[in-house]
Amino acid sequence: MKSTLLRSIVLLTFFFKITGALAQDLSTREMDRINWMEFSEFVPEKITTVLLPTGTLEPHGVINNGADNTAPFAMANELADELNALIAPTLNYGMTGSMANYPGAFEISEEAYSLFIRDILKGLAKNEFKNIIILNGHGGGQTAVLQKIAAEVANELGVRTLVINWWSYASDVTLEVFKEDGGHAGLNETAYIQAIDPTLVQKERYQDNQATAYPKDKSWSAVPFPSAIGLYQEGQGYPNFDQAQAEEYFQKVNEKVLKLIQDTIAKWDLAGL
Template sequence: MQKLLFTFIFSGLSLYTFAQASISTREMDRINWMEFAEFVPEKITTVLLPTGTLEPHGVVNNGADNTAPFAMAKDIADDLNALIAPTLNYGITGSMAAYPGAFQITEAAYRPFIRDILKGLAKNGFKNIIILNGHGGGQTKVLQEVAGEIANELGVRTLVINWWSFASDVTLEVFKEDGGHAGLNETAYIQAIDPTLVHKEKYIPDMTTAYPEAGTWSATPFPSSIGLYQPGQGYPNFDQDQADEYFQKVNAKVSAFIKEVIKKWDMAGL
Protein backbone atom coordinates (compact mmCIF):
# COMPACT_ATOMS: atom_id res chain seq x y z
CA MET A 1 0.00 0.00 0.00
CA GLN A 2 2.83 2.42 0.91
CA LYS A 3 4.60 1.59 -2.36
CA LEU A 4 1.45 2.36 -4.37
CA LEU A 5 0.95 5.63 -2.49
CA PHE A 6 4.58 6.65 -3.10
CA THR A 7 4.25 5.82 -6.80
CA PHE A 8 1.06 7.90 -7.05
CA ILE A 9 2.64 10.90 -5.29
CA PHE A 10 5.82 10.65 -7.37
CA SER A 11 3.83 10.44 -10.59
CA GLY A 12 1.75 13.44 -9.56
CA LEU A 13 4.86 15.47 -8.83
CA SER A 14 6.34 14.48 -12.18
CA LEU A 15 3.21 15.64 -14.00
CA TYR A 16 3.21 18.90 -12.06
CA THR A 17 6.89 19.49 -12.86
CA PHE A 18 6.25 18.81 -16.55
CA ALA A 19 3.31 21.21 -16.58
CA GLN A 20 5.46 23.93 -15.03
CA ALA A 21 8.18 23.33 -17.62
CA SER A 22 5.80 23.84 -20.56
CA ILE A 23 4.83 27.34 -21.55
CA SER A 24 1.08 27.94 -21.78
CA THR A 25 1.15 29.96 -25.02
CA ARG A 26 3.64 31.13 -27.62
CA GLU A 27 1.85 34.44 -28.16
CA MET A 28 3.26 37.37 -26.21
CA ASP A 29 -0.04 39.21 -25.98
CA ARG A 30 -1.72 36.17 -24.42
CA ILE A 31 0.92 35.32 -21.82
CA ASN A 32 0.94 36.51 -18.19
CA TRP A 33 3.88 38.67 -17.08
CA MET A 34 4.93 36.22 -14.36
CA GLU A 35 5.07 33.32 -16.77
CA PHE A 36 6.96 35.50 -19.26
CA ALA A 37 9.58 36.26 -16.59
CA GLU A 38 9.93 32.54 -15.84
CA PHE A 39 10.73 31.62 -19.44
CA VAL A 40 12.50 34.66 -20.95
CA PRO A 41 15.46 34.67 -21.26
CA GLU A 42 16.37 31.61 -19.18
CA LYS A 43 14.45 29.11 -21.33
CA ILE A 44 13.41 31.08 -24.43
CA THR A 45 15.76 33.47 -26.24
CA THR A 46 14.08 33.73 -29.66
CA VAL A 47 11.14 35.89 -30.71
CA LEU A 48 9.28 35.96 -34.02
CA LEU A 49 7.91 39.35 -35.12
CA PRO A 50 5.38 39.19 -37.98
CA THR A 51 5.20 42.41 -40.03
CA GLY A 52 2.88 43.30 -42.89
CA THR A 53 0.43 45.93 -44.09
CA LEU A 54 -3.11 46.39 -45.38
CA GLU A 55 -3.40 46.45 -49.17
CA PRO A 56 -5.38 44.71 -51.97
CA HIS A 57 -4.56 41.10 -52.73
CA GLY A 58 -6.70 40.07 -55.67
CA VAL A 59 -9.40 37.78 -54.30
CA VAL A 60 -7.91 37.21 -50.83
CA ASN A 61 -8.09 39.44 -47.76
CA ASN A 62 -6.54 42.90 -47.62
CA GLY A 63 -4.61 41.76 -44.56
CA ALA A 64 -2.93 38.84 -46.33
CA ASP A 65 0.48 40.34 -45.58
CA ASN A 66 -0.39 40.07 -41.89
CA THR A 67 -2.28 36.77 -42.04
CA ALA A 68 0.61 34.92 -43.70
CA PRO A 69 3.53 35.73 -41.38
CA PHE A 70 1.41 35.35 -38.24
CA ALA A 71 0.21 31.89 -39.34
CA MET A 72 3.79 30.99 -40.21
CA ALA A 73 4.97 32.11 -36.77
CA LYS A 74 2.29 30.02 -35.04
CA ASP A 75 3.24 26.98 -37.11
CA ILE A 76 7.00 27.13 -36.46
CA ALA A 77 7.22 28.66 -32.96
CA ASP A 78 7.29 25.31 -31.14
CA ASP A 79 9.98 23.97 -33.46
CA LEU A 80 12.12 27.03 -32.78
CA ASN A 81 11.24 27.33 -29.07
CA ALA A 82 10.23 30.92 -29.77
CA LEU A 83 7.64 33.40 -28.60
CA ILE A 84 5.52 35.37 -31.09
CA ALA A 85 5.36 39.14 -30.77
CA PRO A 86 2.11 40.86 -31.79
CA THR A 87 1.91 41.45 -35.53
CA LEU A 88 2.75 44.93 -36.82
CA ASN A 89 -0.31 45.23 -39.07
CA TYR A 90 0.35 48.60 -40.75
CA GLY A 91 3.22 49.23 -43.12
CA ILE A 92 4.71 51.09 -46.09
CA THR A 93 2.15 50.08 -48.70
CA GLY A 94 3.45 52.01 -51.71
CA SER A 95 1.79 51.80 -55.12
CA MET A 96 -1.26 49.92 -53.81
CA ALA A 97 -2.18 52.63 -51.28
CA ALA A 98 -5.04 54.08 -53.35
CA TYR A 99 -7.11 50.86 -53.31
CA PRO A 100 -10.12 50.58 -50.99
CA GLY A 101 -9.17 49.41 -47.51
CA ALA A 102 -5.44 50.03 -47.95
CA PHE A 103 -3.33 51.97 -45.42
CA GLN A 104 -0.09 53.80 -46.06
CA ILE A 105 2.32 54.51 -43.20
CA THR A 106 5.13 56.91 -44.10
CA GLU A 107 8.72 55.84 -43.69
CA ALA A 108 9.20 58.79 -41.34
CA ALA A 109 6.62 57.25 -38.99
CA TYR A 110 7.41 53.57 -39.61
CA ARG A 111 11.17 53.67 -39.09
CA PRO A 112 11.19 54.94 -35.46
CA PHE A 113 8.20 52.79 -34.58
CA ILE A 114 9.79 49.51 -35.73
CA ARG A 115 13.02 50.65 -34.07
CA ASP A 116 11.30 51.04 -30.71
CA ILE A 117 9.60 47.65 -31.11
CA LEU A 118 12.95 45.94 -31.71
CA LYS A 119 14.50 47.82 -28.78
CA GLY A 120 11.61 46.65 -26.60
CA LEU A 121 12.12 43.03 -27.62
CA ALA A 122 15.82 43.30 -26.81
CA LYS A 123 15.08 44.98 -23.47
CA ASN A 124 12.76 42.10 -22.57
CA GLY A 125 15.60 39.63 -22.91
CA PHE A 126 15.37 38.18 -26.41
CA LYS A 127 18.74 37.41 -28.00
CA ASN A 128 17.40 36.33 -31.42
CA ILE A 129 14.90 38.70 -33.03
CA ILE A 130 13.45 37.17 -36.21
CA ILE A 131 11.30 39.41 -38.40
CA LEU A 132 8.90 37.39 -40.56
CA ASN A 133 8.02 40.05 -43.11
CA GLY A 134 4.87 39.70 -45.20
CA HIS A 135 5.22 42.87 -47.32
CA GLY A 136 8.00 43.95 -49.63
CA GLY A 137 8.89 47.14 -51.45
CA GLY A 138 10.34 49.98 -49.39
CA GLN A 139 9.32 48.26 -46.18
CA THR A 140 11.95 45.56 -46.66
CA LYS A 141 14.75 48.13 -46.91
CA VAL A 142 13.64 49.90 -43.73
CA LEU A 143 13.33 46.65 -41.78
CA GLN A 144 16.77 45.46 -42.86
CA GLU A 145 18.42 48.76 -42.01
CA VAL A 146 16.78 49.20 -38.62
CA ALA A 147 17.31 45.54 -37.65
CA GLY A 148 21.00 45.87 -38.47
CA GLU A 149 21.31 49.05 -36.42
CA ILE A 150 19.63 47.50 -33.38
CA ALA A 151 21.79 44.38 -33.59
CA ASN A 152 24.99 46.42 -33.57
CA GLU A 153 23.83 48.89 -30.92
CA LEU A 154 22.33 46.45 -28.42
CA GLY A 155 24.33 43.28 -29.02
CA VAL A 156 21.36 41.18 -30.12
CA ARG A 157 21.04 39.08 -33.27
CA THR A 158 18.48 39.98 -35.93
CA LEU A 159 17.22 38.29 -39.07
CA VAL A 160 14.72 39.65 -41.61
CA ILE A 161 12.99 37.15 -43.92
CA ASN A 162 10.70 37.97 -46.86
CA TRP A 163 9.01 34.57 -46.90
CA TRP A 164 7.70 34.61 -50.50
CA SER A 165 11.12 35.50 -51.97
CA PHE A 166 13.00 33.13 -49.68
CA ALA A 167 10.66 30.29 -50.68
CA SER A 168 10.64 31.03 -54.43
CA ASP A 169 12.21 27.61 -55.05
CA VAL A 170 9.32 26.00 -53.16
CA THR A 171 6.88 27.85 -55.44
CA LEU A 172 8.59 26.33 -58.48
CA GLU A 173 8.72 22.91 -56.83
CA VAL A 174 5.03 22.78 -55.94
CA PHE A 175 3.47 24.70 -58.83
CA LYS A 176 6.09 24.25 -61.60
CA GLU A 177 5.93 27.99 -62.30
CA ASP A 178 6.58 31.34 -60.69
CA GLY A 179 4.06 33.23 -58.59
CA GLY A 180 3.23 36.84 -57.90
CA HIS A 181 1.75 39.36 -55.54
CA ALA A 182 -1.68 37.87 -54.72
CA GLY A 183 -0.85 35.32 -57.39
CA LEU A 184 -0.64 31.56 -57.37
CA ASN A 185 1.73 31.20 -54.42
CA GLU A 186 0.42 33.87 -52.06
CA THR A 187 -3.22 32.98 -52.72
CA ALA A 188 -2.41 29.33 -52.04
CA TYR A 189 -0.68 30.18 -48.77
CA ILE A 190 -3.73 32.11 -47.56
CA GLN A 191 -6.05 29.34 -48.78
CA ALA A 192 -4.14 26.83 -46.65
CA ILE A 193 -4.56 29.08 -43.60
CA ASP A 194 -8.25 29.86 -44.05
CA PRO A 195 -10.16 29.02 -47.28
CA THR A 196 -12.95 31.42 -46.28
CA LEU A 197 -10.55 34.31 -46.97
CA VAL A 198 -10.34 33.31 -50.65
CA HIS A 199 -13.17 34.55 -52.89
CA LYS A 200 -12.52 32.66 -56.10
CA GLU A 201 -15.96 33.62 -57.43
CA LYS A 202 -14.58 37.15 -57.82
CA TYR A 203 -11.53 36.06 -59.80
CA ILE A 204 -11.11 37.16 -63.42
CA PRO A 205 -7.81 36.34 -65.18
CA ASP A 206 -7.84 39.78 -66.82
CA MET A 207 -7.47 41.40 -63.39
CA THR A 208 -3.77 40.41 -63.36
CA THR A 209 -0.80 42.40 -64.67
CA ALA A 210 2.80 41.26 -65.03
CA TYR A 211 5.29 43.46 -63.22
CA PRO A 212 7.37 45.61 -65.60
CA GLU A 213 10.98 44.91 -66.40
CA ALA A 214 13.30 47.34 -64.67
CA GLY A 215 13.40 50.71 -66.39
CA THR A 216 10.48 50.06 -68.76
CA TRP A 217 7.41 51.60 -67.09
CA SER A 218 5.80 52.35 -63.77
CA ALA A 219 2.29 53.27 -62.69
CA THR A 220 0.80 54.60 -59.48
CA PRO A 221 -1.60 53.20 -58.45
CA PHE A 222 -0.45 49.87 -59.86
CA PRO A 223 -3.15 48.89 -62.38
CA SER A 224 -3.87 45.47 -60.87
CA SER A 225 -4.17 44.01 -57.40
CA ILE A 226 -2.53 40.81 -58.71
CA GLY A 227 1.01 41.35 -59.97
CA LEU A 228 2.72 38.44 -61.75
CA TYR A 229 6.48 37.98 -61.47
CA GLN A 230 6.65 36.40 -64.93
CA PRO A 231 4.27 37.08 -67.86
CA GLY A 232 1.88 34.17 -68.33
CA GLN A 233 2.76 32.55 -64.98
CA GLY A 234 1.36 32.72 -61.48
CA TYR A 235 -2.39 32.82 -62.08
CA PRO A 236 -4.26 31.53 -59.00
CA ASN A 237 -5.55 27.97 -59.38
CA PHE A 238 -7.31 27.49 -55.98
CA ASP A 239 -6.14 23.87 -55.62
CA GLN A 240 -6.52 23.00 -51.91
CA ASP A 241 -4.09 20.07 -51.94
CA GLN A 242 -1.37 22.18 -53.54
CA ALA A 243 -2.13 25.01 -51.13
CA ASP A 244 -1.69 22.72 -48.11
CA GLU A 245 1.51 21.25 -49.52
CA TYR A 246 2.90 24.71 -50.23
CA PHE A 247 2.12 25.97 -46.73
CA GLN A 248 3.87 23.03 -45.10
CA LYS A 249 6.96 23.15 -47.33
CA VAL A 250 7.40 26.91 -47.05
CA ASN A 251 7.19 26.80 -43.26
CA ALA A 252 9.58 23.86 -43.04
CA LYS A 253 12.15 25.72 -45.14
CA VAL A 254 11.85 28.93 -43.13
CA SER A 255 12.10 27.12 -39.80
CA ALA A 256 15.16 25.12 -40.89
CA PHE A 257 16.88 28.27 -42.09
CA ILE A 258 16.26 30.14 -38.84
CA LYS A 259 17.68 27.21 -36.88
CA GLU A 260 20.75 27.17 -39.14
CA VAL A 261 21.37 30.90 -38.69
CA ILE A 262 21.04 30.68 -34.89
CA LYS A 263 23.39 27.68 -34.84
CA LYS A 264 26.00 29.62 -36.81
CA TRP A 265 25.60 32.67 -34.57
CA ASP A 266 26.25 30.39 -31.60
CA MET A 267 29.25 28.71 -33.25
CA ALA A 268 30.78 32.12 -33.92
CA GLY A 269 30.24 33.14 -30.28
CA LEU A 270 28.18 36.18 -31.27
Protein backbone atom coordinates in the same frame (compact mmCIF):
# COMPACT_ATOMS: atom_id res chain seq x y z
CA MET B 1 2.72 9.59 15.02
CA LYS B 2 -0.40 10.09 12.93
CA SER B 3 -0.08 13.91 13.04
CA THR B 4 3.58 13.72 11.97
CA LEU B 5 2.68 11.44 9.06
CA LEU B 6 -0.19 13.74 8.07
CA ARG B 7 2.10 16.81 8.12
CA SER B 8 4.60 14.95 5.93
CA ILE B 9 1.91 14.05 3.42
CA VAL B 10 0.66 17.66 3.32
CA LEU B 11 4.21 18.98 2.81
CA LEU B 12 4.93 16.46 0.08
CA THR B 13 1.64 17.26 -1.67
CA PHE B 14 2.45 20.99 -1.54
CA PHE B 15 5.99 20.33 -2.83
CA PHE B 16 4.77 18.30 -5.80
CA LYS B 17 2.13 20.92 -6.63
CA ILE B 18 4.74 23.68 -6.64
CA THR B 19 7.36 21.77 -8.62
CA GLY B 20 4.69 20.50 -11.00
CA ALA B 21 3.49 24.04 -11.64
CA LEU B 22 7.03 25.23 -12.33
CA ALA B 23 7.67 22.34 -14.69
CA GLN B 24 4.46 22.69 -16.68
CA ASP B 25 4.52 23.66 -20.32
CA LEU B 26 4.23 27.25 -21.48
CA SER B 27 0.53 28.14 -21.66
CA THR B 28 0.82 30.07 -24.94
CA ARG B 29 3.46 31.17 -27.46
CA GLU B 30 1.73 34.51 -28.09
CA MET B 31 3.19 37.44 -26.18
CA ASP B 32 -0.08 39.34 -25.97
CA ARG B 33 -1.80 36.34 -24.37
CA ILE B 34 0.86 35.36 -21.83
CA ASN B 35 0.88 36.54 -18.22
CA TRP B 36 3.80 38.70 -17.08
CA MET B 37 4.74 36.27 -14.31
CA GLU B 38 4.86 33.33 -16.70
CA PHE B 39 6.85 35.44 -19.16
CA SER B 40 9.48 36.10 -16.50
CA GLU B 41 9.76 32.38 -15.76
CA PHE B 42 10.57 31.53 -19.37
CA VAL B 43 12.40 34.55 -20.82
CA PRO B 44 15.38 34.56 -21.07
CA GLU B 45 16.21 31.47 -19.00
CA LYS B 46 14.28 29.02 -21.21
CA ILE B 47 13.33 31.06 -24.29
CA THR B 48 15.69 33.39 -26.14
CA THR B 49 14.00 33.65 -29.54
CA VAL B 50 11.05 35.80 -30.63
CA LEU B 51 9.20 35.85 -33.95
CA LEU B 52 7.85 39.22 -35.10
CA PRO B 53 5.33 39.06 -37.99
CA THR B 54 5.13 42.28 -40.05
CA GLY B 55 2.85 43.21 -42.92
CA THR B 56 0.39 45.82 -44.10
CA LEU B 57 -3.17 46.30 -45.37
CA GLU B 58 -3.52 46.41 -49.15
CA PRO B 59 -5.47 44.70 -51.97
CA HIS B 60 -4.58 41.10 -52.76
CA GLY B 61 -6.74 40.05 -55.68
CA VAL B 62 -9.45 37.78 -54.27
CA ILE B 63 -7.81 37.09 -50.91
CA ASN B 64 -8.03 39.25 -47.80
CA ASN B 65 -6.55 42.76 -47.60
CA GLY B 66 -4.60 41.62 -44.56
CA ALA B 67 -2.92 38.69 -46.34
CA ASP B 68 0.49 40.22 -45.59
CA ASN B 69 -0.36 39.90 -41.91
CA THR B 70 -2.23 36.60 -42.06
CA ALA B 71 0.65 34.75 -43.73
CA PRO B 72 3.55 35.61 -41.38
CA PHE B 73 1.40 35.20 -38.27
CA ALA B 74 0.32 31.72 -39.39
CA MET B 75 3.93 30.93 -40.22
CA ALA B 76 5.03 32.05 -36.75
CA ASN B 77 2.42 29.77 -35.19
CA GLU B 78 3.68 26.84 -37.24
CA LEU B 79 7.34 27.43 -36.36
CA ALA B 80 7.23 28.64 -32.75
CA ASP B 81 7.29 25.22 -31.06
CA GLU B 82 10.14 23.92 -33.24
CA LEU B 83 12.16 27.06 -32.51
CA ASN B 84 11.13 27.31 -28.85
CA ALA B 85 10.12 30.91 -29.57
CA LEU B 86 7.52 33.39 -28.47
CA ILE B 87 5.42 35.28 -31.04
CA ALA B 88 5.29 39.06 -30.77
CA PRO B 89 2.05 40.80 -31.79
CA THR B 90 1.86 41.35 -35.56
CA LEU B 91 2.72 44.82 -36.86
CA ASN B 92 -0.35 45.09 -39.11
CA TYR B 93 0.28 48.50 -40.70
CA GLY B 94 3.12 49.12 -43.11
CA MET B 95 4.54 51.00 -46.08
CA THR B 96 1.97 50.01 -48.66
CA GLY B 97 3.30 52.03 -51.59
CA SER B 98 1.74 51.84 -55.05
CA MET B 99 -1.46 50.15 -53.85
CA ALA B 100 -2.23 52.58 -51.05
CA ASN B 101 -5.18 54.13 -52.91
CA TYR B 102 -7.18 50.91 -53.15
CA PRO B 103 -10.22 50.53 -50.83
CA GLY B 104 -9.25 49.34 -47.36
CA ALA B 105 -5.53 49.98 -47.80
CA PHE B 106 -3.37 51.95 -45.33
CA GLU B 107 -0.07 53.74 -45.89
CA ILE B 108 2.42 54.45 -43.11
CA SER B 109 5.20 56.91 -43.91
CA GLU B 110 8.79 55.66 -43.95
CA GLU B 111 9.68 58.08 -41.15
CA ALA B 112 6.89 56.87 -38.87
CA TYR B 113 7.47 53.22 -39.71
CA SER B 114 11.21 53.45 -39.10
CA LEU B 115 10.75 54.99 -35.66
CA PHE B 116 8.04 52.53 -34.70
CA ILE B 117 9.85 49.37 -35.79
CA ARG B 118 13.04 50.59 -34.09
CA ASP B 119 11.22 50.98 -30.78
CA ILE B 120 9.57 47.58 -31.17
CA LEU B 121 12.92 45.88 -31.75
CA LYS B 122 14.47 47.79 -28.85
CA GLY B 123 11.57 46.66 -26.66
CA LEU B 124 12.13 43.04 -27.61
CA ALA B 125 15.82 43.42 -26.80
CA LYS B 126 14.94 45.08 -23.47
CA ASN B 127 12.82 42.03 -22.66
CA GLU B 128 16.01 39.97 -23.08
CA PHE B 129 15.35 38.14 -26.32
CA LYS B 130 18.64 37.25 -27.96
CA ASN B 131 17.31 36.18 -31.38
CA ILE B 132 14.80 38.54 -33.03
CA ILE B 133 13.36 36.99 -36.19
CA ILE B 134 11.25 39.24 -38.41
CA LEU B 135 8.84 37.28 -40.61
CA ASN B 136 7.95 39.96 -43.14
CA GLY B 137 4.82 39.61 -45.28
CA HIS B 138 5.13 42.79 -47.34
CA GLY B 139 7.90 43.86 -49.71
CA GLY B 140 8.71 47.05 -51.53
CA GLY B 141 10.35 49.83 -49.52
CA GLN B 142 9.35 48.17 -46.28
CA THR B 143 11.95 45.45 -46.77
CA ALA B 144 14.82 47.93 -46.96
CA VAL B 145 13.64 49.75 -43.83
CA LEU B 146 13.30 46.53 -41.85
CA GLN B 147 16.75 45.35 -42.89
CA LYS B 148 18.35 48.70 -42.07
CA ILE B 149 16.73 49.16 -38.66
CA ALA B 150 17.21 45.52 -37.66
CA ALA B 151 20.93 45.74 -38.45
CA GLU B 152 21.31 48.97 -36.49
CA VAL B 153 19.52 47.59 -33.42
CA ALA B 154 21.58 44.38 -33.56
CA ASN B 155 24.83 46.33 -33.58
CA GLU B 156 23.72 48.84 -30.96
CA LEU B 157 22.24 46.41 -28.44
CA GLY B 158 24.15 43.20 -29.07
CA VAL B 159 21.16 41.15 -30.14
CA ARG B 160 20.90 38.96 -33.25
CA THR B 161 18.37 39.83 -35.95
CA LEU B 162 17.15 38.07 -39.08
CA VAL B 163 14.69 39.56 -41.60
CA ILE B 164 12.93 37.11 -43.95
CA ASN B 165 10.68 37.90 -46.92
CA TRP B 166 9.10 34.44 -46.98
CA TRP B 167 7.69 34.48 -50.53
CA SER B 168 10.99 35.59 -52.01
CA TYR B 169 13.10 33.17 -49.99
CA ALA B 170 10.74 30.34 -51.01
CA SER B 171 10.66 31.21 -54.72
CA ASP B 172 12.21 27.83 -55.51
CA VAL B 173 9.35 26.14 -53.62
CA THR B 174 6.88 28.01 -55.84
CA LEU B 175 8.59 26.59 -58.93
CA GLU B 176 8.76 23.12 -57.37
CA VAL B 177 5.09 22.93 -56.44
CA PHE B 178 3.46 24.91 -59.26
CA LYS B 179 6.04 24.54 -62.06
CA GLU B 180 5.87 28.29 -62.69
CA ASP B 181 6.59 31.61 -61.02
CA GLY B 182 4.14 33.42 -58.75
CA GLY B 183 3.33 37.00 -57.92
CA HIS B 184 1.81 39.45 -55.49
CA ALA B 185 -1.57 37.88 -54.67
CA GLY B 186 -0.72 35.39 -57.40
CA LEU B 187 -0.60 31.62 -57.46
CA ASN B 188 1.79 31.26 -54.53
CA GLU B 189 0.47 33.86 -52.08
CA THR B 190 -3.13 32.91 -52.78
CA ALA B 191 -2.27 29.25 -52.13
CA TYR B 192 -0.55 30.06 -48.83
CA ILE B 193 -3.62 31.95 -47.60
CA GLN B 194 -5.95 29.24 -48.89
CA ALA B 195 -4.05 26.66 -46.84
CA ILE B 196 -4.44 28.83 -43.72
CA ASP B 197 -8.14 29.61 -44.15
CA PRO B 198 -10.09 28.86 -47.37
CA THR B 199 -12.83 31.28 -46.30
CA LEU B 200 -10.40 34.16 -46.93
CA VAL B 201 -10.32 33.27 -50.65
CA GLN B 202 -13.26 34.57 -52.70
CA LYS B 203 -12.52 32.65 -55.89
CA GLU B 204 -15.93 33.45 -57.38
CA ARG B 205 -14.70 37.04 -57.76
CA TYR B 206 -11.59 36.04 -59.70
CA GLN B 207 -11.01 37.13 -63.31
CA ASP B 208 -7.81 36.74 -65.35
CA ASN B 209 -7.84 40.42 -66.32
CA GLN B 210 -7.32 41.34 -62.65
CA ALA B 211 -3.60 40.55 -63.05
CA THR B 212 -0.74 42.64 -64.52
CA ALA B 213 2.87 41.57 -64.96
CA TYR B 214 5.48 43.79 -63.32
CA PRO B 215 7.82 45.47 -65.85
CA LYS B 216 11.20 43.76 -65.77
CA ASP B 217 13.12 46.67 -67.25
CA LYS B 218 11.40 49.44 -65.24
CA SER B 219 10.26 50.90 -68.57
CA TRP B 220 7.01 52.02 -66.99
CA SER B 221 5.44 52.60 -63.58
CA ALA B 222 1.90 53.38 -62.52
CA VAL B 223 0.44 54.59 -59.24
CA PRO B 224 -1.90 53.09 -58.23
CA PHE B 225 -0.64 49.84 -59.73
CA PRO B 226 -3.31 48.88 -62.29
CA SER B 227 -4.12 45.46 -60.81
CA ALA B 228 -4.46 43.94 -57.35
CA ILE B 229 -2.53 40.91 -58.64
CA GLY B 230 1.04 41.53 -59.81
CA LEU B 231 2.77 38.74 -61.75
CA TYR B 232 6.53 38.24 -61.60
CA GLN B 233 6.55 36.72 -65.10
CA GLU B 234 4.26 37.47 -68.02
CA GLY B 235 1.72 34.67 -68.39
CA GLN B 236 2.66 32.93 -65.14
CA GLY B 237 1.34 33.01 -61.59
CA TYR B 238 -2.41 33.14 -62.09
CA PRO B 239 -4.23 31.64 -59.05
CA ASN B 240 -5.55 28.11 -59.55
CA PHE B 241 -7.27 27.55 -56.14
CA ASP B 242 -6.10 23.92 -55.87
CA GLN B 243 -6.45 22.97 -52.20
CA ALA B 244 -4.02 20.04 -52.30
CA GLN B 245 -1.33 22.18 -53.92
CA ALA B 246 -2.03 24.96 -51.45
CA GLU B 247 -1.46 22.66 -48.50
CA GLU B 248 1.69 21.20 -50.03
CA TYR B 249 3.04 24.69 -50.69
CA PHE B 250 2.24 25.86 -47.15
CA GLN B 251 4.09 22.92 -45.61
CA LYS B 252 7.16 23.18 -47.83
CA VAL B 253 7.49 26.95 -47.42
CA ASN B 254 7.34 26.60 -43.65
CA GLU B 255 9.94 23.84 -43.69
CA LYS B 256 12.33 25.95 -45.75
CA VAL B 257 11.94 29.02 -43.55
CA LEU B 258 12.32 26.91 -40.40
CA LYS B 259 15.61 25.49 -41.65
CA LEU B 260 16.96 28.97 -42.45
CA ILE B 261 16.20 30.19 -38.93
CA GLN B 262 17.62 27.07 -37.27
CA ASP B 263 20.80 27.19 -39.36
CA THR B 264 21.28 30.91 -38.72
CA ILE B 265 20.93 30.55 -34.95
CA ALA B 266 23.26 27.55 -34.93
CA LYS B 267 25.93 29.51 -36.81
CA TRP B 268 25.53 32.52 -34.51
CA ASP B 269 26.08 30.18 -31.57
CA LEU B 270 29.04 28.50 -33.24
CA ALA B 271 30.67 31.89 -33.82
CA GLY B 272 30.05 32.88 -30.19
CA LEU B 273 28.06 35.96 -31.20
